[in-house]
Amino acid sequence: MGKRKVKKAAGTPIQTPCARCPLRRLPTFRKFTPEEVEFIAAFKSGELRLEAGNTIFSEGTNSPHLYTVLSGWTFKYKALEDGRRQIVNYALPGDFIGLQASILDSIGHSIEALSDVVLCVFPREKLWPLFERHAGLAFDVTWLAAREENILGDYLVSIGRRTAAERVAFILLNLFQRARQSGLTRGNTVDFPFTQEHLADTAGFSLVHTNKTLKRLRASGLFKWNAASFEMVDEERMTEFVGLATPDEVVRPFL
Amino acid sequence: MGKRKVKKAAGTPIQTPCARCPLRRLPTFRKFTPEEVEFIAAFKSGELRLEAGNTIFSEGTNSPHLYTVLSGWTFKYKALEDGRRQIVNYALPGDFIGLQASILDSIGHSIEALSDVVLCVFPREKLWPLFERHAGLAFDVTWLAAREENILGDYLVSIGRRTAAERVAFILLNLFQRARQSGLTRGNTVDFPFTQEHLADTAGFSLVHTNKTLKRLRASGLFKWNAASFEMVDEERMTEFVGLATPDEVVRPFL
DNA sequence: CGTTACCTTGAATCTCCTCAATACACGTGG
DNA sequence: CCACGTGTATTGAGGAGATTCAAGGTAACG
Numbered sequence: 420m421g422k423r424k425v426k427k428a429a430g431t432p433i434q435t436p437c438a439r440c441p442l443r444r445l446p447t448f449r450k451f452t453p454e455e456v457e458f459i460a461a462f463k464s465g466e467l468r469l470e471a472g473n474t475i476f477s478e479g480t481n482s483p484h485l486y487t488v489l490s491g492w493t494f495k496y497k498a499l500e501d502g503r504r505q506i507v508n509y510a511l512p513g514d515f516i517g518l519q520a521s522i523l524d525s526i527g528h529s530i531e532a533l534s535d536v537v538l539c540v541f542p543r544e545k546l547w548p549l550f551e552r553h554a555g556l557a558f559d560v561t562w563l564a565a566r567e568e569n570i571l572g573d574y575l576v577s578i579g580r581r582t583a584a585e586r587v588a589f590i591l592l593n594l595f596q597r598a599r600q601s602g603l604t605r606g607n608t609v610d611f612p613f614t615q616e617h618l619a620d621t622a623g624f625s626l627v628h629t630n631k632t633l634k635r636l637r638a639s640g641l642f643k644w645n646a647a648s649f650e651m652v653d654e655e656r657m658t659e660f661v662g663l664a665t666p667d668e669v670v671r672p673f674l
Numbered sequence: 675m676g677k678r679k680v681k682k683a684a685g686t687p688i689q690t691p692c693a694r695c696p697l698r699r700l701p702t703f704r705k706f707t708p709e710e711v712e713f714i715a716a717f718k719s720g721e722l723r724l725e726a727g728n729t730i731f732s733e734g735t736n737s738p739h740l741y742t743v744l745s746g747w748t749f750k751y752k753a754l755e756d757g758r759r760q761i762v763n764y765a766l767p768g769d770f771i772g773l774q775a776s777i778l779d780s781i782g783h784s785i786e787a788l789s790d791v792v793l794c795v796f797p798r799e800k801l802w803p804l805f806e807r808h809a810g811l812a813f814d815v816t817w818l819a820a821r822e823e824n825i826l827g828d829y830l831v832s833i834g835r836r837t838a839a840e841r842v843a844f845i846l847l848n849l850f851q852r853a854r855q856s857g858l859t860r861g862n863t864v865d866f867p868f869t870q871e872h873l874a875d876t877a878g879f880s881l882v883h884t885n886k887t888l889k890r891l892r893a894s895g896l897f898k899w900n901a902a903s904f905e906m907v908d909e910e911r912m913t914e915f916v917g918l919a920t921p922d923e924v925v926r927p928f929l
Numbered sequence: 930c931g932t933t934a935c936c937t938t939g940a941a942t943c944t945c946c947t948c949a950a951t952a953c954a955c956g957t958g959g
Numbered sequence: 960c961c962a963c964g965t966g967t968a969t970t971g972a973g974g975a976g977a978t979t980c981a982a983g984g985t986a987a988c989g
Contacts (some may be wrong), residue, residue: 427815497831499917505834507827522820524765527827540913548807550816557812558777558805564819571826572762572782578833578877579760583944614967623834628945630969646954662754838976868971869935885937901986 422642433552434466435489435539442489442513447600449559449670458553459674462545467538470613475538476517476530483543485517487674491536492612495528496620506621508570509533509594511601513673515563521546522564535613541674559672566671578623581661583632591642591659595651596666608649611644690744690794697744697768697928702813702855714929717800722793722835726867728809730793732783732824738798742929746791747867751875753870758857761876763825764788764849765858768928770818776801777819785801789867796929801884814927821926833878836916838887841877844916846897850906851921865901 435441451459453519467486469475475493476482488510495516496506507528510516520526521543546623550557570593577589598609619629637643641652641657651657658665688786689833690696692715697703706714709889722741724730731737733752750771751761756812761784765771774888776798805812832844853864874884892898906912913920 421700425707433845475782495827499831499835503835505831507830516836519820519824521970522817523824523881547809548812552807554802554805554812557809557816558802560806561812561816561819562777564816564823565774567825568819568826569782572752573831575762575830575833576754576760576827577828579875580754580758596715616967620834624970625946627947631945633970743951873936881936881979882938882979886977 436460437463443604445513445600445602447602447669447671448513449672455556456538456613458556461538462541462549462674464542465540467540469536469538469562471532471536472535473532474529475532476520476526477529478527478529479523479525480520480522482517485515485521485540485541485543485546487541488512488514488516489537489539490550492533493530493536494533494613494617495530497528502618505623506617508567508574508598510602511597513601515560515674518560519562533617539674556674559674562672574621583622583624583628584636585661586624587618587629587632587636588641588657590618590621591644591649592649592654592657592663596651607654609649610647612647612651685797686864691715692718700768700855700857701926702857702926703768704927710808710811713804713811717796717804717929718794720795720796722795724787724791724793726787726789726791728787729784730787731775731781731783732816733782733784734780735775736780737772737775739797739906740770740776740796740801741771741793742796743767743769743771744792744794747788748791749788749868750784750785752783759875759916760878761872763822764830764852766852766858768856770815771927773819788872792917794929811929817927829876838877838879838883841879841897841918842873842887843886844889844918845873845876846899846904847909847912847916847918850904862909865902866904867902
């Protein structure tokens with residue numbers, strides 16, 4: 420882990436107040452009633468800032484907290500004893516992480532900060548009052564769980580049935596679109612914080628084969644990806660190459 | 675689809691009353707309060723009996739119902755235009771299907787009856803009252819969604835990172851254990867209603883390769899599988915071969 | 930007794946993996 | 960400032976692993 424210069428003001432950390440949550444301004448996220456915002460503000464117990472590379476959850480663990488990503492990227496993965504690793508999904512700003520640890524009793528995967536991140540922290544024991552007093556928010560939590568299932572299903576088809584090129588293209592497209600929803604794009608450009616090795620562990624390929632697939636894919640001109648900077652050149656053709664329909668704009672909840 | 679002799683008594687169909695739901699007797703499922711049982715009984719609007727091979731949900735569709743499997747097996751899958759198919763998960767007695775269609779607005783996968791099945795039918799519009807009036811049941815719904823996510827994650831690692839033999843063994847083991855939880859085993863034996871082609875579409879392999887992998891795997895003596903009848907011979911070694919820990923007994927909800 | 934659905938096997942070919950070497954950017958310590 | 964280590968990207972070569980094509984084989988059913 421590289422040491423970075425972290426300048427921190429001494430004293431109390433500055434927290435983002437929920438009422439002025441920057442994510443709420445994005446068109447992606449649904450509007451809340453004042454009571455809901457108030458409840459969420461009370462639900463939130465703090466913020467957690469972590470540098471890239473830190474582990475947030477370990478597989479099999481339990482935790483007194485659950486989180487929402489406020490800024491930065493995280494990814495969740497499962498590892499086999501001999502070192503093989505499969506990345507299961509990513510979480511971007513607005514996404515929930517650690518729900519499994521709160522609902523089931525232990526989490527089935529590890530979660531790691533992919534970039535420097537800021538997480539909103541919620542105490543686990545207040546999840547129950549949320550279900551009791553705010554059916555709307557409870558429904559939102561379920562919505563997010565269903566969405567997660569949906570994404571994993573998409574990844575499953577990709578890994579199981581798509582060719583190498585389709586598979587890699589699918590992942591890049593998916594992450595680009597989700598980054599856009601989370602307000603991380605400028606025009607057709609994003610900074611992708613992950614390496615080819617992450618991509619390989621997401622696609623279920625070796626690093627070498629991922630690299631060669633990328634080379635062929637780049638030649639198609641659908642996108643550019645140098646260093647961290649990813650540019651989507653022809654989203655439409657990319658979408659149809661992967662065999663998907665153009666996604667409709669969703670308005671979704673988050674906490 | 676083969677025509678079967680379906681003998682049906684004329685007149686009103688016989689329904690399983692929730693209070694005497696046979697699934698509730700299994701140790702796997704949690705006990706409900708009398709009020710909860712009453713609510714569920716009112717929530718349930720009927721039963722749906724389907725023969726093997728029928729489609730229950732089509733990808734991209736919406737539905738006024740959601741279901742619980744009362745008996746039989748179903749599987750959900752996604753198809754690409756050119757015919758490639760990936761089975762994403764199975765649903766056994768006690769499992770929920772079609773939640774995505776009720777929570778998100780359309781379902782991301784198709785669902786088909788693998789064997790003859792009986793489904794409990796719940797009207798979608800009563801899902802909201804459930805969240806409003808029975809936080810405990812709402813929590814259960816979320817629990818089931820989180821469990822689903824958990825299973826899909828396991829399948830992802832298998833498809834992405836396990837060898838052919840491990841992968842096939844994992845699926846068989848997983849389905850055997852879930853069948854046992856649903857009360858479908860007699861000793862170490864179950865009737866598996868799926869073919870090698872289903873297994874191939876679950877593992878992400880071609881039918882031929884699945885067959886050859888099975889042959890090698892059978893030689894290990896961990897299990898027997900002839901015709902429909904599957905016998906688990908050495909569950910412990912099978913578990914460690916796949917690289918898993920022995921699962922603890924879970925008590926889980928269902929509707 | 931012919932059809933249908935599944936299972937099985939061999940052969941040729943393509944995909945993907947491992948091993949190995951090189952290249953480039955960056956930050957550290959001399 | 961330069962030498963060196965570290966992390967990431969790139970490329971070639973040889974060998975497993977999977978796919979497709981093609982041919983049987985078996986059991987159930989009408």
